[in-house]
Amino acid sequence: QSALTQPASVSGSPGQSITISCTGTSSDVGSYNLVSWYQQHPGKAPKLMIYEGSKRPSGVSNRFSGSKSGNTASLTISGLQAEDEADYYCCSYAGSSFVVFGGGTKLTVL
């Protein structure tokens, strides 16, 4: 299983919206609605932000949303805030009981 492909970095100004893509294959992202997204601040454990493609856990701001089209999943953050600056990772079920992560995207809030 190869890692899912994410852009290395994205940036945006406070109040703007940004989207992070996560490209897989027809064997993982394209075949299952089981993509999750994690936020990781430096030195901290990852935090679940989106699961099953578009669902938000309790306590996660509705500024975070997820979607999928074909083999690519996306995380959109609207109304960017300084506290959103972090690394973001996507994750997908890859069949045969395997899980694969993306390489991560560094979000900079300008």
Next chain:
Amino acid sequence: QVQLQESGPGLVKPSQTLSLTCTVSGGSISSGSYYWSWIRQPAGKGLEWIGRIYTSGSTNYNPSLKSRVTISVDTSKNQFSLKLSSVTAADTAVYYCARGRIAAAHFDYWGQGTLVTVSS
């Protein structure tokens, strides 16, 4: 509130076996709705799924590590463990334990992570 805590040696010599334990509190590890995973992250790099165990004892491993990995569970202690054999410097990473939901592929609770360095 479920909490997970990793423990184990922070330094392992090359060719030896890395051993870590994750202690689960605030809930039973025997809950039928979840599985228990290990995930690692080399410094400055991304997350890598190592494998998972169900409370039945059934396991799944990352194919790239399968020959060296063993994950086990001790329900009496509410713990699960990782053993990674024949380690090299490439296995130096922060190791996380995490809870996953059965029939899904997301991890809702994570330990704080523990740094394991492979060095002589």
